[in-house]
Amino acid sequence: MTSYILRRLATGIILAVLVTLITFWLLSFSFDGVVANILGPASSVDAVHVLKSELGLDRPLLVQYFEWLWGVLRGDFGVSYFTSESVQKAVSVRLGVTLSIVLVALALTVVVSVFLGVLAASRAGAVDRLAQGTSLLGNLLPTLLIAIGLVVVFALNLRWLPATGFTPFSEDPRRWAASITIPVIVLVINGVANMSAQIRGTMIGELQKDYVRTLRTRGIPAWSIVYRHALRNAAAPALVVLSLEFISMFGGALIIENVFALPGFGSFAFNSSLQGDIPVIMGVTVFSVMLVVSVNLLTDVVNGWLNPKARLF
């Protein structure tokens, strides 16, 4: 098991190196623009030249990349070109904001999806149609529209919740909850739409399997067949969807953070990219890649625990 995890982590690190290398190469096309950006609109060509060599951006690309990589290996991600903040600190603060929204949304998505999906698969009839309708509706509405719609109704018209902004949990838990409510709902609506449909489908498949019939002939009660046996077998594919959902929520947080003016990872990455803040972009890339890699690894480990056949250790 340990060797498996180590192997996966090694793969992840290689992926991270490749992704950052490619990103750095792509960034190199806009080095001049970045420097001009730092200097402001009235910068002369000479000044750009000077600052470029000061920042070391005129050296061979690989030299620069490996210098950066060497720094990262020692835990130094550099400082922002624009705010002189340490990249590590800046990223982790923003990551906290996004994760606090995404993780809450993810937990709610799981609870609601399992409830809806299982109910739809095992009750059939009107309950099934209602659950399917709900998930279809979530699929039909683009995130952007749900987000704006909720802001208009609950924040602007009813004034129940703040329209924008973020309060850290440590400052005031109640205001924190209020500030993340709408963003979380938006993510949950989309997440549930995908996941409940998937759970319903897998559960229907499981409940039609032979072992379910045999369990019934033993006199095992329906709740045990549905929740203990079928759900456990349906959990593995659901988990894969969940991990994809997590990654897409994380990526999609960008738009949500922008609509709600949340100082999160997505909007931070977005603004830094627009500015061309190279150290920040590189740092953000490393964190995103490692996040994806760890989520996938975690999924496989939990999957092995759920599904004895897929046990890798």
Place this chain on the structure above:
Amino acid sequence: MSTEVALLETDVTEAASHRSPLRRLARDPQAIITAAFLFIVFMLGLLAPFITQHGPNDSSLNAVNADIGTPGYLLGGDQSGRDIFSRLVHSINTGAISALIGTSMACLVGLTFGLVGGYFGGRIRTAIEWVFNLIMTFPGLLLLIVLMPLTKGDFRATMLIFGVLLAPSIYRIVRNVTAGVKNELYVDAARVAGLSTLRILGRHVMPVVRGPVIISAAFLMGSSINLQSGLAFLGVGSTEVPSFGSMISAGFLNFYVHPTQFLWPALLLGAITASLVLLGNSLRDALEGARPKAAKLDSARVRSRGADLSGGNSDESNLLHIKDLKMEYPTPNGKPKQVLKGVSLKLKAGETLGLVGESGSGKTQTAFSALGVLPPEAVITAGSVLLDGRELLGLRERELREIRGKDIAYIPQEPMSNLDPSFTVGAQLVEGIRVASGMTRAQAKERALELMERVGIPNTQRTFDLYPHQISGGMAQRVLIAGAVACKPRLLIADEPTTALDVTIQAEILDLLRDLQQEMGMAILLVTHNFGVVADICDRIAVMREGLIVEEGDVIQVFHQPNHPYTQKLLNSILDESHLREDLTSLVTTSKEQK
């Protein structure tokens, strides 16, 4: 899954697939409405230069926040005095181009590499897998923004890159389907016949891959349009390009003064993406057949047609009495398929009855009726199933639960698929024993180990903690027998208990059943198509054909003097085989003796 149910299902799907996918699509109102809507919308986009009076970026001071219906400004003007209608119609084009570029790119990349990766294994696939893993770990939106200097704000270039980022989803589908098809016999045959790889991929693999790709393409078009709008909403890219996203963003800022400016693009974007999702769902239904329907775990529906469903009047010396049982399945053409056409059976306590017949004759369905575990579509139209004089038909699942496991037990045909793959063998036995007997966990475990020992499982302690995939088919069948007889049922229904097993193990299992029967005094209803098995262990035999019992009687009597021509036919076709088998057994015994 029993052969009979499988047969039935193929019947149903065959009937449904008589119509071509395109015809099915044309009959689906959801497909027609959404396709028509999308067609109209995209036509509006194409006709944009002819139906608008102003360019999407022409601003006029007179038109700033103009009201709806202002001459020349059908939907009014926006904050910068641009014609909202014109911007809306031109935005359709932006969306359509985004969808086309993103989806074509994703399909092109995903399809090419999926076919190659699925068809060729080994190093080629490993390399491709790595590349797609790389693509999937790229922080997508971020990459699109980082690449702004390269794309120079042109949304078409951005969509091209986005297409590559979408490609993994197509790649995975195509790779899996191709890898599956590759091993099909007809592809082997084509390869042996010397067809080139390219030709095989084009002629044999593409048709299978086409359906799933078309379905995902519909969904990918939706995500492409959404992504382009999202980026435009954030203000990424050229401001010159009219887009739903930039219109929504501008309208949002102006929401309090002129809410309709926000409403139009939002509604149109919502309707387009919704239509694409709904159309994708319709395509899936048409190309992949109806999706499985949800069903409650419940005893079969009973619809009496004035027949005798009262039961009750117990002149019963019989343990199990099935009277004139009629059961049918609905079919797509509306005419139900009669599966049981009036089956009658009697089984006394301690007796063994062999229910024989060819596949599809209704044997298993009769057994399932007695157990109350028919598939949810099944409808019992008439008849009665009496256990000790008590009517079982019409009982709720809850009431049947009290009888199952204690009075009636069941041994399935296919041992492997009848154990829950996620629980250890022991845990499954313990749960059954506890439910049927109310024992504590420790008592139940002890009883389970006893039973496992009794049914001939070696090393019971160790096997107790194994998962079903870790034991052999023969062992799995012993586990299922142990589970069935755990609470000493009075009636054991065994559905082809030896068919899926090796010949040598078949005999052992039959011996075990015989011993257990003598020990516990159970009656056995043995469903089989094997006369050898009947001769071996049954007292009486019932021959079934097309949903009816055609002959019933004492085993020896029926074997010697079959009355019904069908029984004669069955016996004739078997006799040669049993003749052969006698030779074989003598061979085996002699070889054993020689050892």
